[in-house]
Amino acid sequence: MEDGQQIRVSLGSRFQPVLYDHWGHTPPEVIIRPSSFKALALSSRLCEPAGRFCADSQAGSVGHQAPLFGLRDGPVPPMTSALLLCDPWLLPSLPGAGATPPADAAEHPVRAAPGCRRTTTSGTGEAQEAQAQAQVDAFLLEREVQIQGLCGHMERLALEKESLQQELKTLKIKVGEINEQLGMLMETIQAKDEVIIKLSRESGEEAGQAGEASSPTGIKDQHELDNLKDSLEGYKSQNKFLNKEIMELTVLRRNAESREKVLEAKYTALEAKLCQVESKYLVLLQEVKTPVGPTSEVITRLLEDALQVESGDQQEHTLLKPHTVSEYDVYGFKTLPEEEDEEEKLVAKVRALDLKTLSLTDQEVSVSVKWDNYLAGTMNREMARSPELKALIRSGVPHVHRPKVWRWCVWLHMHKVRECLAEDYYRGLLSLAREKQNPASKQIELDLLRTLPNNKHYSLPSSDGIQKLRNILLAFSWRNPDIGYCQGLNRLAAIALLYLEEEDAFWCLTTIVEVFMPRDYYTKTLLGSQVDQRVFKDLMCEKLPRLHAHFEHYKVDFSLITFNWFLVVFVDSVVSDILFKIWDSFLYEGPKIIFRFALALFKYKEEEFLKLQDSMAIFKYLRYFTRTILDARKLMNMAFVDMNPFPLRQIQNRRTFHLEKVRLELTELEAIRQTFLRERENSQQGRDVISDDEEDN
Structure with missing residues (x-):
């Protein structure tokens, strides 16, 4: 320029x-x-x-x-x-x-x-200006690209910066929390250190006071203290139990003293009677030596005098009045047979008196007191499963408490089912039974009076238990059409009705059939019942091997007797007192109780069976031996002590094993039956039937 x-x-x-x-x-x-x-x-x-x-x-x-x-x-x-x-x-x-x-x-x-x-x-400068302008534009474009790249980089850096700042804040918060935890841990450690120092000082002081190197350490003392505390708690529990037992024993002692006084009075009266009998005997001997008339007249007169001699004493000593045997027991069963045989009546009286004597023993009184104490403790709440309740039920439920206990046992097994049904479910079944014809109603009517003919509640068509029993059986036949009605159900329902209301007895029957017993127990084939008989034979071989071998030797099939035991739970097989004690445990524990008591019955009379050396004698004894067992306490001890161990799983496994075998046998029998029916039908079709007229001609 x-x-x-x-x-x-x-x-x-x-x-x-x-x-x-x-x-x-x-x-x-x-x-x-x-x-x-x-x-x-x-x-x-x-x-x-x-x-x-x-x-x-x-x-x-x-x-x-x-x-x-x-x-x-x-x-x-x-x-x-x-x-x-x-x-x-x-x-x-x-x-x-x-x-x-x-x-x-x-x-x-x-x-x-x-x-x-x-x-x-x-x-x-026009050309130079254009050239310069082009250079500037290219330069600006390049710089714009660089600017955009740098701006994007700056934005990424800004985002990264924000992320790092956020992470830094989070880390600061975590560091703060860790510092707080560290502070707490330091305080805890410091507190523990102070406790350790304090305990060390105390231990050192105790060691210095003891002055002996063999003195126990603090840890050993602590262990001893803990053991002593545990022992103290155990002694407290034992003391409570002993106090309870002492109270029961005090009651028993008072009862024993009162009975002792009564027995002393009876002894005095009997001694006086003995003197009278001896004098009568001497008079009889004297008259026999010098008879003035027929001997039978003398004996008859002496017997009449003996029967009348107590009339004056009974007015003065009411406690000495002899126990009269009622016609019916507390359950409604007849105590005396209807036959005119005096010997049978005498045996029945002796049996009834023996049962009454056993019911008055100290042990029975103790059981009654324990039940009173237990139910008093559960007055405001429902009973619950417990080892104490199980032991009480196994010892037998007193007559006055049996309705409550049985009703609770039925509720225990059926309350979940009943919660799913309407409250008027039973009444609905009864309405259905009245409106429609039931195929089982005819058989039910035939079996009503044959249910418990020796019980006053079912002996007559007008008896109070007959209509209730009819309602229960009809309602159940509608509830369970697979079974409908089977002979044996009437006895189960009748026993339940003796202590329960009609609807509760219906649910008791339902519990036994649908909950306790296996499937097909009461169907036409009685499959479940047959299986249980084989299971029982296995248990006999295991628990009573000598008796089982004895039966096998004489080829005695005891299932002919025991089959009914299982089907109706010992109804009409044992005396009533033992029957209801069996039912107490049965309703609480289930079908395992049947196996226990069936084995206990055989063990009770095992020695008597082993003495019999003839199959007919054995079978005859099998038919009535259970009616001779009167000591329920001894029988229950055999069932619940001598038969142990008795796991339910073992019974279930044996049932599964025998179930397939019995099913196979029933299938084969059904095939044989069908073949026989076809052959019989074919033979009848091919046979020429000749009338009497044709035969004469």
Whole structure:
């Protein structure tokens, strides 16, 4: 650029044009367009100094033009900071401001920065201007791409920064929590250390006081203290139990004393009677020696005198009145046979008196007291399964408490089923039985009076138990059509009715048939009953091997007798007192009780069976031997003690084993029966039937 050439600089609205020449004089005109100025006025963080141009620091007018101080000859450096758009020697804020221009300033002509368009008087810069504009556009595009990339990078860095800050906050929170836990642990450790120090001091003091090296340590003392505490608790429990037993024994002792006084009075009366009998005997002997009439008359007269001798004493000593045998026992069963045989009646009286004597023993009284205490403790709550209750039920439920206990046992096994049914479910079954004809009703009517003919509640059609029994059997036949009615169900329901209301007795029968007994126990094939007989034979071989071998030797099939035991749970097989004790445990524990008592009955009379050496005698004894067993306490001890161990799983496994065998045998029998029926039908069709007239002709 020559001296004196004018350059006009156009900076747009952002900057006011200030023009200088090299040395502060008015320069030639220089024009820099705003589009080209972008390359010279970028952000300070993107551009390096690219050059400088002169401007009037004193806000001179546009008329004072000056040449632009551009870069020296050479490539344009990358722009990363703001361009200096003024002369560094003139701006006071820049280094070197106000200094004298260098001496060689005239040797280096001032050139416009790349992209700046010069307007000279020569008019030769049009091509150069276009070329410069293209370079500037390419440069700007490249810089824009870089700017976008840097902006995206900055955004990613900002997000990463935020993420790191959030993570830092989380870590600070965790560190705070860990510090809190550490503080708590330190406090705990400190507290434990204090306790250890305290215990160590106390232990040291105790060791010093003892003065012996063999003294027990603190740990051993603690163990001994714990053992003593346990022993104390055990002694307290034992003391409570002993106090309870002492109270019961006190009651028994008082009863024994009262009975002793009664027995002493009886003994005195019997001794007086003995003297009278002896005197009568002497008189009899004297009259026999010198008879004045027939001997039978003398004996008859003496017997009449003996029967009348107590009439006067009974008025004075009411306690000495002999026990009269009632016609019916407490359960409603007849105690005396209907036959006219005096010997049978005498045996029945003796048996009834023996049963009454056994019921008055101290042990029976103790059981009654235990039941009173137990039920008094459960007055405001329901009974619950427990070893104590199980032991009480096995010892027998007193007559007065049996309705409550039986009702609870039935509820125990059936309450889940009854909760799913309507409250009037039983009444609905009765309505159904009255409205529709039941196939089993005819057989039920035939069996009603044959159920318990020796019980006053079922002996007559007008008896109070007959109608209830009819309702129960009809309702059950509608509830369980697979079984309907089977002979034996009437006896089960009749026994339940002796202690339960009609609906409770119905659910008792349902419990026995549907819960206790296996499936097909009361169906037409009696499959379950047959299986149980084989299981019982296996148990006989295991528990009573001698008796089982004895039966096998004489080929006695005892299942002919025991089959009915299992089917009706010993009804009409044992005396009534033992029967109801068996039912007490049966309703609580289930069918395993039948196996226990069946084995106990045979064990009770095992020696008597072994003495019999004839199959007919054995079978005859089998038919009635259970009626001769009167000691229920001895029988229950054999059932619950001598028969142990007696796991239910063993019975279930044996049932499963024999079930398949019996099913196979029944299938074979059914096939044989069908074959026989077909052959019989064919033979009848082929047979010529000749009438009597044809035969005569």
